[in-house]
Amino acid sequence: xxxxxxxxxxxxxxxxxxFLDANELVINMxxxxxxxxxxxxxxxxxxxxxxxxxxxxIGYLHRGVEKIAENRTYTMFNPYVxxxxxxxxxxNGLGYCEAVEKLLSVEAPPRAQYIxxxxxxxxxxxxxxxxxxxxxxxxxxxxxxxxxxRDREEILKIFxxxxxxxxxxxxxxxxGCQYETYAGFEKEVKNFLTFVAPKIDxxxxxxxxxxxxxxxxxxxxxxxxxxxxxxxxxxxxxxASGVKWDLRKAQPYAAYSxxxxxxxxxxxGDTYDRYLVRMAEMRQSLRIIEQAVNRIPEGPIMAKVPxxxxxxxxxxxxxxxxxxxxxxxFIVSDGSTQxxxxxxxxxxxxxxxxxxxxxxxxxxxxxxxVIGTIDIVLGEVDR
Amino acid sequence: MPNFIxxxxxxxxxxxxxxxxxxxxxxxxxxIIFTGVSVAVMAMNWLERKALAHFQIRLGPMRVGPxxxxxxxxxxxxxxxxxxxxxxEADQFVFWVAPLIGLLAAFTVYTVIPFGPSQAVSDMNxxxxxxxxxxxxxxxxxxxxxxxxxSHYPLIGALRSSAQMVSYEVAMGLAVVSAILxxxxxxxxxxxxxxxxxxxxQQQQGVWFIxxxxxxxxxxxxxxxxxxxxxxxxxxxxxxxxxxELTAGYHTEYSGLRWSLFxxxxxxxxxxxxxxxxxxxxxxxxxxxxxxxxxxxWDFIFSLFPALTFFGLAAIATxxxxxxxxxSFFKIQRIGLAAFAALxxxxxxxxxxxxxxxxxADASVAARFREGIDYVYWFVFKVAIFMYLFIxxxxxxxxxRFDQLMKIGWKVMLPISLVVLIMTAIVGVLVS
Numbered sequence: 001x002x003x004x005x006x007x008x009x010x011x012x013x014x015x016x017x018x019f020l021d022a023n024e025l026v027i028n029m030x031x032x033x034x035x036x037x038x039x040x041x042x043x044x045x046x047x048x049x050x051x052x053x054x055x056x057x058i059g060y061l062h063r064g065v066e067k068i069a070e071n072r073t074y075t076m077f078n079p080y081v082x083x084x085x086x087x088x089x090x091x092n093g094l095g096y097c098e099a100v101e102k103l104l105s106v107e108a109p110p111r112a113q114y115i116x117x118x119x120x121x122x123x124x125x126x127x128x129x130x131x132x133x134x135x136x137x138x139x140x141x142x143x144x145x146x147x148x149x150r151d152r153e154e155i156l157k158i159f160x161x162x163x164x165x166x167x168x169x170x171x172x173x174x175x176g177c178q179y180e181t182y183a184g185f186e187k188e189v190k191n192f193l194t195f196v197a198p199k200i201d202x203x204x205x206x207x208x209x210x211x212x213x214x215x216x217x218x219x220x221x222x223x224x225x226x227x228x229x230x231x232x233x234x235x236x237x238x239x240a241s242g243v244k245w246d247l248r249k250a251q252p253y254a255a256y257s258x259x260x261x262x263x264x265x266x267x268x269g270d271t272y273d274r275y276l277v278r279m280a281e282m283r284q285s286l287r288i289i290e291q292a293v294n295r296i297p298e299g300p301i302m303a304k305v306p307x308x309x310x311x312x313x314x315x316x317x318x319x320x321x322x323x324x325x326x327x328x329x330f331i332v333s334d335g336s337t338q339x340x341x342x343x344x345x346x347x348x349x350x351x352x353x354x355x356x357x358x359x360x361x362x363x364x365x366x367x368x369x370v371i372g373t374i375d376i377v378l379g380e381v382d383r
Numbered sequence: 384m385p386n387f388i389x390x391x392x393x394x395x396x397x398x399x400x401x402x403x404x405x406x407x408x409x410x411x412x413x414x415i416i417f418t419g420v421s422v423a424v425m426a427m428n429w430l431e432r433k434a435l436a437h438f439q440i441r442l443g444p445m446r447v448g449p450x451x452x453x454x455x456x457x458x459x460x461x462x463x464x465x466x467x468x469x470x471x472e473a474d475q476f477v478f479w480v481a482p483l484i485g486l487l488a489a490f491t492v493y494t495v496i497p498f499g500p501s502q503a504v505s506d507m508n509x510x511x512x513x514x515x516x517x518x519x520x521x522x523x524x525x526x527x528x529x530x531x532x533x534s535h536y537p538l539i540g541a542l543r544s545s546a547q548m549v550s551y552e553v554a555m556g557l558a559v560v561s562a563i564l565x566x567x568x569x570x571x572x573x574x575x576x577x578x579x580x581x582x583x584x585q586q587q588q589g590v591w592f593i594x595x596x597x598x599x600x601x602x603x604x605x606x607x608x609x610x611x612x613x614x615x616x617x618x619x620x621x622x623x624x625x626x627x628e629l630t631a632g633y634h635t636e637y638s639g640l641r642w643s644l645f646x647x648x649x650x651x652x653x654x655x656x657x658x659x660x661x662x663x664x665x666x667x668x669x670x671x672x673x674x675x676x677x678x679x680x681w682d683f684i685f686s687l688f689p690a691l692t693f694f695g696l697a698a699i700a701t702x703x704x705x706x707x708x709x710x711s712f713f714k715i716q717r718i719g720l721a722a723f724a725a726l727x728x729x730x731x732x733x734x735x736x737x738x739x740x741x742x743x744a745d746a747s748v749a750a751r752f753r754e755g756i757d758y759v760y761w762f763v764f765k766v767a768i769f770m771y772l773f774i775x776x777x778x779x780x781x782x783x784r785f786d787q788l789m790k791i792g793w794k795v796m797l798p799i800s801l802v803v804l805i806m807t808a809i810v811g812v813l814v815s
């Protein structure tokens with residue numbers, strides 16, 4: 001039997017090249033498939049049920065976000081970033097606002113920074129909860145989905161009360177926050193913390209020590225630290241391989257340097273470790289939120305930013321630790337009100353290219369598990 | 384009345400119509416069982432949705448009828464009215480015949496299921512063999528469906544399913560053999576393959592086979608209980624229709640009535656294998672503690688259970704009526720649920736009357752009727768527990784991967800069942 005690791009990538013652009021053995025089978029998974037998380041299309045090359053290689057076909061959700069940016073002012077483009085990773089819209093907004101602030105050389109006031117941290121970490125929780133539910137659903141556990149969605153709802157309620165929107169929040173503005181926190185915000189966030197901590201235990205009770213869950217995830221989709229770094233993988237997927245790289249610690253932004261938290265890392269780089277890392281991250285998020293809520297300073301929430309934003313000529317790359325990995329914005333300014341070029345480095349897009357490496361030699365059922373464990377959002381992959 | 388109708392009723396000994404050679408009553412039993420199983424499948428369908436929904440903090444069906452009670456009927460109508468699509472590239476005849484094979488296999492098994500000592504269509508002397516043989520034919524329907532669809536996902540689903548069913552049948556068969564060995568522990572030293580004979584052996588030995596030679600019977604039962612989930616393609620062994628991987632597995636290309644036939648076959652098969660488990664290890668139609676609490680008073684108390692169950696169901700429905708919001712939108716729903724509660728209460732009353740009228744253990748018609756109801760009730764009660772477990776498993780566990788499933792089947796279940804079989808034989812010889 002051929003070792004799938006040695007095979008060349010699928011070359012589907014040249015169909016005249018015969019790459020199929022008599023026993024092989026090519027299956028098209030998606031773009032309409034229950035487990036491809038939106039509109040990902042995966043072309044699988046199979047030997048029976050063993051995966052020999054795959055190719056991801058993306059672009060079904062391409063909206064030209066980067067091009068749109070070139071025709072909008074900096075302020076007008078702000079809501080668009082929410083539509084990329086729509087399950088973690090707050091993180092997207094944070095990254096964009098901070099990038100433009102860096103370009104403008106302004107800094108958001110401390111109170112705004114704290115509000116940003118609280119909302120971003122709440123959003124990380126929400127994103128991880130959604131990941132957990134769908135990932136478990138892919139592996140066949142149908143119940144955790146409903147538990148995670150029930151608890152995620154509480155986060156969305158806080159968002160809704162804060163800025164009027166649940167998913168595409170547009171919570172932050174360049175220079176700070178538009179809205180002051182509503183009355184009882186701190187209390188509600190604290191209530192949420194006490195509410196959700198036992199719920200995380202509940203998810204873990206269903207899965208962490210479950211024999212089937214362990215068998216389905218341990219040693220599945222293993223990626224070594226070297227491979228992960230070579231492929232540019234970031235976020236929980238990288239950390240599960242044992243690399244302690246979290247931009248919140250490595251290049252602190254917002255107010256993250258003021259909080260005490262740990263970076264959970266895994267050892268094997270398999271699906272189970274990625275699961276454990278994300279579960280631990282949820283708990284760390286709770287720690288950060290608790291500290292932020294207790295120490296939230298008084299003061300203005302908006303820095304002095306000109307009415308019409310016209311950054312000086314120059315370019316900037318700013319990245320933050322989004323729930324799925326490093327989310328970077330590269331902005332080139334020509335001194336006008338609109339960016340000359342805006343490039344987004346979405347974590348899902350970069351992480352997705354590790355899929356082929358991770359699933360070679362595994363079975364069809366594992367492809368689904370691995371797609372789930374990378375935690376992609378197609379809105380962000382295609383932009 | 385014609386002789387061919389009355390002769391069976393007048394015979395004094397309780398035997399099945401098949402054994403008595405009464406074709407008329409055999410046909411009547413077939414009709415009753417067919418209707419009963421179809422209703423049970425519908426009830427199971429509703430119960431599965433409701434129970435699963437409540438596991439998952441949802442309400443489940445609430446709109447069609449009070450608490451969604453009419454949902455299975457609405458679904459059946461919808462499925463029957465749907466356009467019946469046969470893919471252009473499919474093998475038309477095989478595609479057409481595949482669901483029928485599955486359905487036939489699932490329903491044929493019921494001819495030998497012993498709902499009571501005489502409450503079965505026939506008492507075959509090779510009952511359990513017949514049952515295993517016919518229920519294995521169900522896999523043919525699945526393979527053929529996957530092949531005839533001429534599509535990748537169904538093909539993979541069908542292959543998975545056939546490999547899975549074939550390998551689990553081995554462990555299942557060995558577990559069954561260890562139960563059959565236990566039936567030979569009597570004066571003559573001969574066992575039986577007849578389903579009714581197996582239950583009667585448990586009656587004579589005064590112990591359900593699940594507790595016999597503890598823990599051997601229990602392990603054999605456990606192996607059967609696991610294998611039967613794999614056999615019926617239910618979670619966590621639902622590889623064949625793994626939704627997240629193969630969209631819908633072998634029935635991806637099916638729609639409408641044909642698809643519903645597959646569903647019907649699946650649920651009928653679930654009930655059938657649960658019936659085997661009940662008959663072989665859980666004392667079949669016997670009520671709990673038939674030897675320990677054998678005074679006539681206890682007989683009477685246990686014969687009240689059917690009536691009490693229906694009273695309980697009626698009470699639950701009544702609570703539902705009371706709790707229905709007092710709004711005119713709910714008027715029809717309230718009336719419907721109240722009527723349903725009244726129906727359940729009426730059934731309960733009838734059962735109560737029968738239980739009281741037939742409390743003497745003589746050969747009167749009422750007594751025979753009461754006995755029959757008791758047998759069927761306890762059998763169905765035990766099967767219903769299995770049905771609930773099927774739902775519970777589905778709500779709790781992730782799905783096994785195909786190779787892990789095969790590994791468990793061949794490397795864990797098969798050796799254990801072999802050891803249990805040998806141990807049972809050794810212990811059996813030592814005891815007798």
